Amino acid sequence: MLNVINIQEVRRIFDVKQFLEAKVVSRSFKESSDGIAILVGDFTFRGITKSLTIDASPVGHGHEPWFGYRRSFVGKRQFNLADYGININILTEESNVIYLVLSVEGIRG
Numbered sequence: 324m325l326n327v328i329n330i331q332e333v334r335r336i337f338d339v340k341q342f343l344e345a346k347v348v349s350r351s352f353k354e355s356s357d358g359i360a361i362l363v364g365d366f367t368f369r370g371i372t373k374s375l376t377i378d379a380s381p382v383g384h385g386h387e388p389w390f391g392y393r394r395s396f397v398g399k400r401q402f403n404l405a406d407y408g409i410n411i412n413i414l415t416e417e418s419n420v421i422y423l424v425l426s427v428e429g430i431r432g
Contacts, residue, residue: 336411342369347425352379360396366423368407375400377425387430395428 334340349364358381366375379398387393400423404411411419 336409338369345369345423347375347423352427360398362396362398362425362427366400366402368402369409371407373406377423379425379427382426390432392431393428394431395426397424397426399424 345368351363354360360379362377377398377400379396382395384394402421404419
């Protein structure tokens with residue numbers, strides 16, 4: 324049976340009044356010879372900061388009209404809600420997982 328929760332319940336679970344943002348602060352970004360990059364940093368969610376590693380795939384690159392050069396990457400990482408202080412049992416076990424999708428664009432002048 325599928326359990327459905329409304330947006331008010333989501334706001335309560337994530338405590339959006341107290342925790343207004345989630346953020347990633349990078350410590351390093353290294354590209355391998357096959358173009359895949361590894362981003363290492365810190366991910367803060369609900370006031371809890373943990374180390375983070377994301378494999379990022381190239382999306383595109385090229386010169387721009389403003390005399391710079393842009394490159395972009397995208398990567399995804401999976402987390403358990405319990406790792407960030409959210410313990411709910413109203414949904415299936417799989418729904419206690421969140422996905423962070425990170426899109427990075429770098430500009431070289």
